[in-house]
Amino acid sequence: MFGATGAGCLWKFGDDTFGSFCAAAVGGEEHCVGENQGPGAAWAQAEKDGALPIEVWATWPNNKTPEEIVASETSLGVWFGHIDEAIAYVRDDARNAESLRATLAxxxxxxxDEARDRQRVLLAEAPVDAAGNFTAAMLDKASAEREPLAATLAADRQAMAAVQVIFDQARDEAAPLRSKYAGVAARFAAYRATEAAETAAYAALSAQASRSDIDGIDGVEQAVLAAAREASRSPGELTAEILSWSATLQVFAASFDEAMAPHRELLATHGAVLPDMTSGALRSLNAMLGYVKGRVARSDATASALLGGIALRRQALRVLQMDEGARExxxxxxxxxxxxxxxxRAxxxxxxxxxxxxxSEKLGLPLLAERCGELLxxxxxxxxxxxxxxxxxxxxCTALRGRFDAAAAELSTGVPQKIAAGLAALREKGMGAAELDAAQARLDAGDVKGAAIAYDAAVRGAEGT
Structure with a gap:
């Protein structure tokens, strides 16, 4: 157990003449390094193949026998110094309470304990001056480490109690918010259930308008306007309520995050995840808001189309009331x-x-997709x-007739030739074959418009635009 590498250690790096630092994680193996590398190096190796907590310890100095060590104030001082360093690393650098408890226990x-047992054996064989030194050192060590451990555990308990208070308060504050959110969700569900009836009402008004004469068309128009106003009023109230509750939830979330901010490090140390109390509800409210806005837009578009159709029908009915000369x-x-x-337009x-x-700006090659569209x-x-x-x-048509034949020739011959020439120029410049082959395949298939679009994309890709 007191060999050069320490008990069970797999690797030894650096100088372990004065002992080693070792570490082992849960489910992992023991890893030891020379004392000159410090406990952090052993911790880093153990952390790679196991889970927290990680136990850290310091082995005996390797340049003396265990009996010589327990009998020497200097050797004990070296070893105790390493113990101090190991414990300080876990407590102050790793900052993990579970690992500190595992290290000390x-x-x-x-x-x-083994050092104490060896000391008793030596005392039984012959009195040595080291006994008092060792006993005093052990008592000092116990006192020095018991107080920080107790303080750490007490601080953890106190901090966790504070966290629990915040959680309890958040739950109390969230309870009425949940019930009010449920009310908003219920009103939204009721509103959503009316969409089919609203659509059917517009369809009925459309049919009524198509049958109305000049005397009845105004009444249908007023009915459409009333339906449009009602379709905008109800969602307006619901939208205001959704926005209000969304703001309330955001304030609640910000307040909770602010209260938990001082305790985030503690939660991370214990592997606890900060609960998310509002994001799901906020996403749901945003989805409700999106539906409401979309439905209002659809309703407005339907009403506008109906009113436009009614206006055209009114004009047609008025024309029918005119005499033949006026109609002509x-x-x-x-x-x-x-x-x-x-x-x-022609x-x-x-x-x-x-x-x-x-x-194109850099290569000077023609861009043909828009031209092809105009020819078609x-x-x-x-x-x-x-x-x-x-x-x-x-x-x-008089302006267009002189262009029909030339346009047909350009579309069937001129544009394909320009595309082929442009593709050849791009190949010479080292353009990727995949894009050029895709354009050529469309051209070979007779899809001039598709080939022109693919060719333009290849040109712009070659220029980086």
Missing amino acids: GKLARLL AVAGARTRKASDAFEQ RAQVAALSAAPPV ALAQLRPLCEGAGSSWREAG
């Missing part, structure tokens, strides 16, 4: 307005296609412009 205590005048005005708008398309495609949009208009010239689109 474990192998260190057994080594001290209204129809002519609307046709001219539509024709002018179509012509403006001329804008022609202007856009007359310009060259944009090029123009191709879709061709069937509309191939009819007789009496259509209200005629003015716009």
